[in-house]
Amino acid sequence: MSTRILPAVGDADAARSITTLLSQLPDAEPAGPLGDSTTLLDTLARLAAESLDELPEVVLVHERIGPVPALELIREVALRFPAVGVVLVTADVGPGLYSAAMDSGARGLVGLPLSYEELAQRVQAAAGWSVGVRRHLGAGADVFTGPSGTVVTVSGAKGGVGATVTAVQLALAAKASGHTVALVDLDLQSGDVASYLDVQFRRSIVDLSTIQDISPRVLQDALYNHDSGIGLLLAPGEGERAEEVSDRVVRQTVSALRHRFEIVIIDCGTHMNTANAAAIEMADRTLLVTTPDVVTVRAAKRMVRLWDRLQIRKAEETITVVNRHTRNTEIQPPLIERITATKVARIVIPANFKELQAVVDAGRMQDLEAKSTVKQALWGLAGDLGLVKQAAGADKQGKFKGDRGSIGGRRGRSK
Incomplete structure (x- = not known):
């Protein structure tokens, strides 16, 4: 042989x-x-x-x-x-x-x-x-040998653009469809995933920083099992401990998460460091969230150029998500696509903070109503990304599977 x-x-x-x-x-x-x-x-x-x-x-x-x-x-x-x-x-x-x-x-x-x-x-x-x-x-040994889980990173072009809300809702959508899901907070100094999901926690990703071999079994001890069924790996409560999380820790952690979960969503925040750079480099899909205003779109362009200089992600491999979109704004998705040289998601997220305010204030993002236009858009985005299991007879090819250029088509409408 x-x-x-x-x-x-x-x-x-x-x-x-x-x-x-x-x-x-x-x-x-x-x-x-x-x-x-x-x-x-x-x-x-x-x-x-x-x-x-x-x-x-x-x-x-x-x-x-x-x-x-x-x-x-x-x-x-x-x-x-x-x-x-x-x-x-x-x-x-x-x-x-x-x-x-x-x-x-x-x-x-x-x-x-x-x-x-x-x-x-x-x-x-x-x-x-x-x-x-x-x-x-x-002979039937129970050992993982197939394709690994899908890793998606979500970054914000600047603070306050909605990256964490996007990451949380993508994770909830994937879990609701029947996937096993992990949500990781790599906004290490100011992560808010725990606040959005009403979580009181003691363990965080920092607990993995001194471990040389992060296996799935070791990883389990650092995960928080949320009521939604999502496994949470949270940012430290003390922001100064962020520097303890190295790129080595992130690489081993992401590899172990791939081994255990079908979908891994990582909130990378807005500030670049070696830890979230490693996650973006390893990701199957990278999302960059922006709002349709001059300052934020310029920040998105700077972020994309930074990733290219660091050789962790090319512009054409980045998916830009437009949040707080309205029909009347001068800056529309096609212009953002040209400015950033990225692929802009087919579905845009409407500007409707009133729908979010109650669940954000309560720290219960999982309770966002199904009729919410923001939730509908974000869960539709999850479907386009291939993070949602399709019903029998439905089109099983997510808009972002295979050819990354197949993101065009009719854009979502804002309400």
Whole structure:
């Protein structure tokens, strides 16, 4: 039986060297090298969606892969695709890195410069381990191996534009349709998810900051089980503790949440830091909430440019949600789309704060009436994003699935 090998190598010279050696291995079926972590994860997710048998037995991860660091990438592959054997290719083969790689889920290390004998030995060992795991899974083991949950981040162009209300209602809509849902508050200094959902809490994401391996079981201890059925991972009550939450913590947390929940909604607030930057980079869909006024649209444009400079999200991969929309405003969605160079959501959220005031003041966003035009728009947006399970016979292709350019069409009306 041939061994399928998928290399992820960001360095062109290393890619050529690895490709040459892999082609010489007996019974090897190497694929072309992938140049970044995002492409690797997307490729594995696509293959896993077809069948466990479609996944490669071995993935090679080069130490200079990006944008996700190599060890974090290995950890995510191990969590999401546990039947794949991962081998790290690195110039540092010391005991410190070896231990860290094993803790992340690697099945071996190959030193640079590459040698045929060592590469063959590590690939063979990882492949043998992978085959054994698949045989075990085939016997009915209860291990997650399929496509991971969908992660959606919600950010505000500036303060007060309605990002938290949007995140909360998207989560409620997804849960009401039958999905398992987590809602994460990464507005670490001033998060209000708990206030909007009438929650008194002791634990927060800060409790995960000192844990080296955030597994789903460990994650459960930090989650608050809301009456709505949503799992809440809340921001710390003390804003000064925000700096304890690193990008490493966020990456491991998001990976663990993907493992457990079908839908993960993350409120990233309006201020950028390494923690919410990591979440935006890992997200399947990124929403940017703006209101149709000059100051906020300019802020949205600055935010999109910042994400592009940080190489965490391209403008064309960002979905802008227009909140507090009225027909009479001079700034309409098509103009916002041109200014920000993003895709503007088909459904706009009407300007009708009177509908929200009572539930906001009571801290009971879950009690917003079904007839509310704001709720109808936000739940319609959830459907367009593919976060709502469709009824039998309904169109199952959310407006944002597949081609991200298919967001056009008739825009929602404001009331």
